[in-house]
Amino acid sequence: MKTPxxxxxxxxxxxxxxxxxxxxxxxxxxxxxxxxxxxxxxxILDTGASTTFIDIKxxxxxxxxxxxxxxxxxxxxxxxxxxxxxxxxTIKIGGWMKSHFPIALIDLSYVNNAFDSIATAPVDGIIGAxxxxxxxxxxxxxxxxxxxxxxxxxxxxKRDL
Numbered sequence: 001m002k003t004p005x006x007x008x009x010x011x012x013x014x015x016x017x018x019x020x021x022x023x024x025x026x027x028x029x030x031x032x033x034x035x036x037x038x039x040x041x042x043x044i045l046d047t048g049a050s051t052t053f054i055d056i057k058x059x060x061x062x063x064x065x066x067x068x069x070x071x072x073x074x075x076x077x078x079x080x081x082x083x084x085x086x087x088x089x090t091i092k093i094g095g096w097m098k099s100h101f102p103i104a105l106i107d108l109s110y111v112n113n114a115f116d117s118i119a120t121a122p123v124d125g126i127i128g129a130x131x132x133x134x135x136x137x138x139x140x141x142x143x144x145x146x147x148x149x150x151x152x153x154x155x156x157x158k159r160d161l
Contacts, residue, residue: 008140009147017138017147020094024144026120032127032146035092036103037063041124044111045146047139049128052091052101055108056084058124064089066105081106093127096135096148 009019022030022045029044036054039062043052054062066084084105091101103125112122131137135148 008138009143009145012138012147012149015149017136017149018093018095020096020146020148022139022144022146025115026118027115030144030146031123032093034125034127036125037089039063042121043125043127044123045127045139047129047132049126050130051104052126052128052131053083053104053106053108054086054125055112055123056105057107059084059086059105062089062124064103064105091131093131093135093146093148096150098131098134101134102130 013019020032022032025031025044027044029046032043032045034041034043041054041058041062054064059066064086065088066086068084086103086105087100089101089103091098091103108123108125111126115122131148134151136151138147139145140147
C-alpha cells in the first residue's frame with residue numbers, strides 16, 4: 001500500500017525549517033514581518049538583492065550601530081547608493097533567528113515613494129539573499145510561505161586535561 005505524499009510544509013518541518021507567512025502587496029512584492037534587535041518592522045522580500053537593507057532614517061529605531069562602508073549599493077536605477085554597515089545584529093523572522101548578522105543601511109526613499117504612488121504602505125527594509133542563503137530558503141509562491149532552516153552550531157565536547 002502506497003503512503004500518501006507529504007506536503008511541502010510537513011516535509012520541511014521535519015528538516016528543521018520554520019514556516020513564515022508572506023503577504024502579497026500591490027507592487028507584486030511579498031511583505032514579511034521581521035524583528036531586528038527586538039524591534040518589529042515590515043520588510044519586502046527581494047530575491048535579487050544581495051544584502052538585507054534597512055532605511056537609513058530608521059537606524060536609531062532598530063538600535064543599529066553603523067559605520068561607514070566603502071560598498072556602494074546598486075539596484076535597477078543607474079546610480080550607486082552610499083551605504084552604512086551595522087554589524088552584530090539579531091534578526092528574527094517567525095521562529096528563525098540569527099545573531100551577529102550584518103545589515104546595510106541605505107536611503108529607501110525611492111522605494112517608499114514608488115509604494116506611495118500605488119497606495120501601498122512604506123517598508124522599513126528589504127530582505128536580501130544573505131538571509132535567504134543563511135536560512136537555506138525555500139519559497140512557496142503558491143501558498144505564500146517562506147521557509148528558513150535553523151542551523152545549529154555544534155559545540156565540541158570538552159576534553160579532560
